[in-house]
Amino acid sequence: MEQPNSLALTPSVKWPPLWRGLAVAVIAALAFAWLGFTHESGSDYGALSLLPAALVITMAVLTRKTVESLLAGSLLGLLLLDPANLVSPLADVTLAVMMDETIAWLILVCGMMGGLINLLARGGGVHSFGAVMTRLIKSPRGAMVGTVGLGLVVFIDDYLNSLAVSSSMKRITDRFHISREKLAYIVDSTAAPICILVPVSTWAVFFASLLEDAGATESGQGMSLYVASIPWMFYGWAALLVVALVAARKLPDLGAMKKAEARAQGGQPVPNGWQDEETPAPERSVPGWLGLTNFLLPMAVLVLASVYYDIDLLKGVLVALGVTMVLYSVQRLLSFQQQVEATLDGFKVMLYPLATVCAGFILKEVNDQLGMTRYIIDTVTPLLTPALLPAVVFVVMAAVVFSTASSWGVFVISLPIVVPLGQAMDVPMPLVVGALLSASAFGSHACFFSDSTVLSAQGAGCDTMDHALTQLPYALIGGAIALVTLLAAGFWLV
Numbered sequence: 001m002e003q004p005n006s007l008a009l010t011p012s013v014k015w016p017p018l019w020r021g022l023a024v025a026v027i028a029a030l031a032f033a034w035l036g037f038t039h040e041s042g043s044d045y046g047a048l049s050l051l052p053a054a055l056v057i058t059m060a061v062l063t064r065k066t067v068e069s070l071l072a073g074s075l076l077g078l079l080l081l082d083p084a085n086l087v088s089p090l091a092d093v094t095l096a097v098m099m100d101e102t103i104a105w106l107i108l109v110c111g112m113m114g115g116l117i118n119l120l121a122r123g124g125g126v127h128s129f130g131a132v133m134t135r136l137i138k139s140p141r142g143a144m145v146g147t148v149g150l151g152l153v154v155f156i157d158d159y160l161n162s163l164a165v166s167s168s169m170k171r172i173t174d175r176f177h178i179s180r181e182k183l184a185y186i187v188d189s190t191a192a193p194i195c196i197l198v199p200v201s202t203w204a205v206f207f208a209s210l211l212e213d214a215g216a217t218e219s220g221q222g223m224s225l226y227v228a229s230i231p232w233m234f235y236g237w238a239a240l241l242v243v244a245l246v247a248a249r250k251l252p253d254l255g256a257m258k259k260a261e262a263r264a265q266g267g268q269p270v271p272n273g274w275q276d277e278e279t280p281a282p283e284r285s286v287p288g289w290l291g292l293t294n295f296l297l298p299m300a301v302l303v304l305a306s307v308y309y310d311i312d313l314l315k316g317v318l319v320a321l322g323v324t325m326v327l328y329s330v331q332r333l334l335s336f337q338q339q340v341e342a343t344l345d346g347f348k349v350m351l352y353p354l355a356t357v358c359a360g361f362i363l364k365e366v367n368d369q370l371g372m373t374r375y376i377i378d379t380v381t382p383l384l385t386p387a388l389l390p391a392v393v394f395v396v397m398a399a400v401v402f403s404t405a406s407s408w409g410v411f412v413i414s415l416p417i418v419v420p421l422g423q424a425m426d427v428p429m430p431l432v433v434g435a436l437l438s439a440s441a442f443g444s445h446a447c448f449f450s451d452s453t454v455l456s457a458q459g460a461g462c463d464t465m466d467h468a469l470t471q472l473p474y475a476l477i478g479g480a481i482a483l484v485t486l487l488a489a490g491f492w493l494v
Helices: 017-038 046-063 066-081 087-098 101-122 125-136 140-153 158-175 180-189 202-213 222-232 234-247 256-265 288-308 313-330 336-349 351-370 372-383 389-404 409-424 429-446 451-460 464-493
Strands: none
Touching: 046 066, 046 351, 046 372, 046 389, 066 087, 066 351, 087 101, 087 351, 101 125, 101 158, 101 288, 101 313, 101 336, 101 351, 101 451, 125 140, 125 158, 125 288, 140 158, 140 180, 140 234, 158 180, 158 288, 158 451, 180 234, 180 256, 180 451, 180 464, 202 222, 202 409, 202 429, 222 429, 234 429, 234 464, 256 464, 288 313, 313 336, 336 351, 351 372, 351 389, 351 451, 372 389, 372 409, 389 409, 389 429, 389 464, 409 429, 429 451, 429 464, 451 464
16 A cells, blocks of 8 residues: 655645745845845945836835735835834835825825716616617727727726726727727727826926926927927827727737636626625616716716816816816706715725825835936946937836836936937937836836826726736837837937
8 A cells, every 4th residue: 555645744835925935024124124224324325226227126026916916016115215113214205105196196086086977877877878889889890999089089098998988988998898998098098198198187297397497498498399309209100000900809819818708708807706796776866868868968067177177187176176066956867975985985986996096196105215227327328329219218217107107207317318318419308308208108108006007907997907907018029119219210310
């Protein structure tokens, strides 16, 4: 008789992916924290500044958890900064991030957008929109092309695009067995990549002011330079081309998207383990085009009010909420109490995405203290030539944005460095700006934990990492096209 293996009597311990990732974080922290003792206050951390971002990306892939990965990377960075004192710096950084005006704006905008979308659903506006679109759309290709078209219309802000378009179209794409991951990719591709191409957007207003502050152009001419740079924002154009090919089914499913689409074709467009928030059926159903007005009018008010208030989405969503409440009250679709409850419920749905974005800002703050962005730029600057500058700027800044998920914040640091370089090398400034905006859009689009990635996944109804991994091959195709065209433009114009 074969003797039993004594080792078999001891049950094997199989750690879940999250704990394996946390173990990686702890080991990395212990291995590198002692290096912080060798640095004097304010000294340069050099290549060590790359470790937190590397840990975040590695852990996110291993565990498929975004908030935990971001916090692990932040803790490692804080240990590098001060191994003897972790609690106080963590509290200080967290408090500084939460008191930041941008974070407060983001929390209010995303929370109220969630509230508005939930209110539209409770009042039957989303249902009416879906019913009309279902009669108009007859095929899966039509559903995807319609999503792209709606994304192009809602161009003033990537947050608005990510939340409103995905929430509006997911019932329609479900009907045609299109995976939630593909819906999230299409929506994400018409968020930041498209917003940079439109001068009437939050991106244009923000970067135009930065260009003036950095000395790229004279005061008052920032928007003119931005508009002149739009033809050179190659990633925006490339992303639009790729998503159009995907929607028209001219580009096949790649990588993880192939598995997601196979699941959807089998009758399960919603990912395993994902459960949509239950929205009660509207108490009163408004038929036909009148019901559609209950969706389109609030959305039109949202866009127009945001434009009226100088592309301020916070003021726009406040006006839209007010108009929607009056509209639904006049028709007696919902009582005032029900409308308030619906708005608050929608705000609560956004808490996890907001936690992810806030954790990303904490990581950015830690990376800034480590000097990661400046280290990367200083490392590649000696290798630059005028012809290579646009392509190198795109690659380097895309890597920084991808690592930090800060598609806006890093340019406050990098523009005062990149702009003088371009001027000194006599590289056309619109081309330099086009490379910078392409890098920002690509980094935001491809990053696992960027705000547009998180919000697109939330709006479409799928896991953030599932969305990130399924869209990554298409983002890389667009990035490759942008890199090649920037190289060609550099050698042609310089």
